[in-house]
Amino acid sequence: MSGERCPRVVTCTAPVNIAVIKYWGKRNEELILPINSSLSVTLHQDQLKATTSAAVSRDFKEDRIWLNGREENINQPRLQACLREIRRLARKRRSGLEEESAPSFLSYRVHICSENNFPTAAGLASSAAGYACLVYTLAVLYGVESELSEIARRGSGSACRSMYGGFVQWLMGERDDGKDSLAQQIAPESHWPELRVLVLVVSAERKPVGSTAGMQTSVETSPLLKHRAEAVVPDRMKEMCRAIRQRDFERFGQLTMKDSNQFHATCLDTFPPIFYLNDISRRIIHVVHRFNAHYGQTKVAYTFDAGPNAVIFCLEQTVDEFVSVLRRCFPPESNGELFLKGLPVGPVTLSEELKMAMDMEPRPGGIQYIIITKPGPAPQLVEDPSLHLLGKDGMPKQCS
Amino acid sequence: MSGERCPRVVTCTAPVNIAVIKYWGKRNEELILPINSSLSVTLHQDQLKATTSAAVSRDFKEDRIWLNGREENINQPRLQACLREIRRLARKRRSGLEEESAPSFLSYRVHICSENNFPTAAGLASSAAGYACLVYTLAVLYGVESELSEIARRGSGSACRSMYGGFVQWLMGERDDGKDSLAQQIAPESHWPELRVLVLVVSAERKPVGSTAGMQTSVETSPLLKHRAEAVVPDRMKEMCRAIRQRDFERFGQLTMKDSNQFHATCLDTFPPIFYLNDISRRIIHVVHRFNAHYGQTKVAYTFDAGPNAVIFCLEQTVDEFVSVLRRCFPPESNGELFLKGLPVGPVTLSEELKMAMDMEPRPGGIQYIIITKPGPAPQLVEDPSLHLLGKDGMPKQCS
Known part of the structure; x- marks a missing residue:
């Protein structure tokens, strides 16, 4: 893999969620820890979704991100928090494996491209779907499988709830480090089909x-x-x-x-x-x-x-x-x-x-x-490579 | 006095008040006891006021009331509560006096006529000014001088605050009978002339x-x-x-x-x-x-x-x-x-x-x-008989 010239690209979609018990107020601004628990319904991605492609390549000079067709500053603290946490978990996982299958993979730079299929002006919680999608996509790319809602939360609080389908609660937690401030599915979307x-x-x-x-x-x-x-x-x-x-x-x-x-x-x-x-x-x-x-x-x-x-x-x-x-x-x-x-x-x-x-x-x-x-499932991996938002050159295929 | 054929008429004006700490919610619906204390500014009667004339005569067949030119039902419970309380105090006061100067006066029927100098549609608390005016006018008519805010409160909670000028608090009180749920001036209107x-x-x-x-x-x-x-x-x-x-x-x-x-x-x-x-x-x-x-x-x-x-x-x-x-x-x-x-x-x-x-x-x-x-004074007695709203026949002079 490390020898390929084409970047490795992963594309995923993630849902919007609508809170029925509202989240409003943080007890810790940096870790995004809420003052109360909240509960939401995950909406179906057939109607509303964020799509993100992430790619790594030894040829990339720097980390870059495009949102809805426009390059944005990747140094934004919340983006950096998500990237850093995923890479930390990836490193941890790697170091636990016997053989170092891709020694330099983690040091490669990443290109990220994300878009919503609904206008931001619609006033829907686009950041929740967006950060959920980012974290899920990076997790697949780096092969990380642990508790991802904690990382999505660092991007946008309510994004942690978009990591699950159906009916989801975000338990506020008690710890100062936020390790127990996590999302949890209380029922899948199939539970209430009407x-x-x-x-x-x-x-x-x-x-x-x-x-x-x-x-x-x-x-x-x-x-x-x-x-x-x-x-x-x-x-x-x-x-x-x-x-x-x-x-x-x-x-x-x-x-x-x-x-x-x-x-x-x-x-x-x-x-x-x-x-x-x-x-x-x-x-x-x-x-x-x-x-x-x-x-x-x-x-x-x-x-x-x-x-x-x-x-x-x-x-x-x-x-x-x-x-x-x-x-x-x-x-x-x-x-x-x-x-x-x-x-x-x-x-x-x-x-x-x-x-x-x-x-x-x-x-x-x-x-x-x-x-x-209607209620819908958790973030999904997109298998069809024609749906990647990043081309073989690692750049966005089109501006939406 | 009891020999006159003309009714005895008293006319007063009373102010609107605007709460700066709001009253919202009763702990006793009948006695109008609030769930919290409140505080208001009494507005000047040069701009906004209620005017009430009340008359008693041995010729009146029944208690009657006209509000803003229209006869209303005097049996409305809140009106009755005010009338009953004023008459009770008048009886009590009379029985304390040595000589019974007007033995039958209290048994006469009363005519009441009231109007606001501002449209009810203005959405101002017209009932506060109206009940304050009613209670003040009846008190003058019957020569009652005790705590009147308690009686005005029975008409409309916030009316008790219109019994004083300047800056007025309505202490919620603790007693079940409401005897300590009273208005109190905290500063006269002259205190803050600007x-x-x-x-x-x-x-x-x-x-x-x-x-x-x-x-x-x-x-x-x-x-x-x-x-x-x-x-x-x-x-x-x-x-x-x-x-x-x-x-x-x-x-x-x-x-x-x-x-x-x-x-x-x-x-x-x-x-x-x-x-x-x-x-x-x-x-x-x-x-x-x-x-x-x-x-x-x-x-x-x-x-x-x-x-x-x-x-x-x-x-x-x-x-x-x-x-x-x-x-x-x-x-x-x-x-x-x-x-x-x-x-x-x-x-x-x-x-x-x-x-x-x-x-x-x-x-x-x-x-x-x-x-x-601007802030203004308490209810006032109108001395000029040409300003009475009731004529010598005890009927409203005009419909406004």
Whole structure:
């Protein structure tokens, strides 16, 4: 291998995850140790994914990285933390082997190229998928197999949860060195096959406060955040695990909404206050509560991260009807055909009772588009070499 | 007196108050006992007031009440609680006197007529001024002089704070019967003569959730509200008292904003969540923080009650400039002349640096109008009989 002139290339994909018990606030900025545990659903990579190719070659002069078609500074501390940790594990593993099969391999420079199949502007947690993909790809490249969520966490806290499929908890841990701050699957995606996820991409006027800066200010200034982390989240983690294990949508949905609201409440309790929800977000919340009130049960549930986009959970049987309700409340402006992406949605006729219950002034264009997806698996190795993002020269094949 | 055919009429006015440490949540619904103490600034009655006339006559067949020109049901429990308590105190006082000067006076029926000089739609706490005025007027009519804030509290919790001028705290009390849940002046309005108050009336799309229903849901569902009441407010009450006593605008303003934000955070933590701030409210918050950041000090502070309207505190020297900034960010639509009401505002030329610092897309019509006022005195007796709202026949003189 060390004699080849072509670089060795590995390509993997990794998923986005959506927290239903939110992570907000670090107790250690450098190691990215959170002030509370969190829990998420891994989304299917058929709809949303990051793809990363990593290559090593004796010909490479330096470590380099391209993100979404643009070369970025590889010396960024979080990138360096991931690279350093993977190489350290690789060295450790190597030194444990009898024969040194590739003595110089570890000293080669690496080229990394990564892209998302969704616009960063969609406000989805692209850094989680991105760092999960980076760490998984490097781990395959270097043959490392140990606890990778700890390394992904060093890139972006929530990235550790994207290392597993299905339903994943990130246990905050207690140790100062972060060795016990790890992600853990609580159920695979096959556990709840009826669960569906709608990503509602909302038009935003302003760029919101970034989550790294935002959560730091919250930790420093919000008295409510501290209470949430210490006194509210521990019970909610247990309750959410139970709701998922029992596939109890009523409890899952209620708790998901309550925890999203509480996260945004702590943002508002931050000083100066941070607002991620806009008038369209609030309208979506209103639509969800009206829809559920009409049925007298929790059929749909919302959650919002650090931006105005909504993520809606519901069961398969509710998708067609709720999408139809959304179309009524937020008529697509021009892009009628591009309004729905992902899993197919069937036509449905809304009952007059439901239409009356949902009667509100429509907001054309309030939702740009909807991605319909479902829980999905962990990061994957891409076998087909034609899908590598790096060419035989070790450079990006194309700019996306 | 009992021989006259003309009714005896008393007319009083009472002020609006704006809480800087917010009241939200009752521990006893009937007695209106709060879960935390609160603190407010009484606004001047030159700009905002309730006026009430109350009359007794042997000719009246029944108790009656007119509010803002419309007869209302006097059997409403909170009205009845106020009437009953005042009559009880009057009876007690009478029985302590040697001579029964007006033996049948207390058995006469009462007519009450009340109006506000500001639109209820302005979303100001009209019930606080209204109940304070009712209780004060009845107290004068019946010659009652004891602790009236306790009775006003039975009408509307925050009404107890409108019984005093200047800076007023409502001590939550500990007793089950509410005898120690009283308002208390901490400083008269003359204590801080430079303080100014701007009421920014914002266009609202929907009628918000009423505060009585809202706070009940919050008490039942928000884990953060409980923590706020028990662990956050007690220290804030002390700090706010100190800031006011020392006329320390920096601390007063910061704490006012933080407490407003925390109140709205607990509304968001309520389930289903309650939203009182809209996109214009959030934009006003943004303008205030930018303005303060430009000066590197807290020159203006916002607070929001159960609606989208902002109340701004600042010192006299800041009024002209900040109003000018508001005009730039929220250009008045058609009512240029009606945009400013109350105390006079002088013209000012904004510096280029300030204009740059405040650079944001203008929102025409976002603010309907601004009322400029200042802290003011307690309820007042109106001596001029031509200002009575009830005529010699005991009926409302006019519908407003």
